[in-house]
Amino acid sequence: MAHPTYYICTSEEVKQKVKQYTTRGIVDLSTINSEQFIERWDKLELTHLVL
Numbered sequence: 895m896a897h898p899t900y901y902i903c904t905s906e907e908v909k910q911k912v913k914q915y916t917t918r919g920i921v922d923l924s925t926i927n928s929e930q931f932i933e934r935w936d937k938l939e940l941t942h943l944v945l
Contacts, residue, residue, distance in 0.1 A: 899932060899933070900932070900933055900935075901923075901926045901927075901931045901932060902931060902932075902933070902934040902935060902937045902938065903926060903931050903934075903937075904937060907930075907931070908921060908926075911925045911926060
């Protein structure tokens with residue numbers, strides 16, 4: 895069993911990656927498969943500060 899890969903995006907980052915169809919929107923994995931998003935847990939640190 896392999897360790898899963900996590901892609902961490904802010905809402906603004908992922909909005910730019912959405913491909914919109916009539917009935918749904920999708921984010922193609924190839925558009926976020928980069929060091930900018932892979933295992934970027936540091937992007938979540940801000941949520942710990944807001945209580």
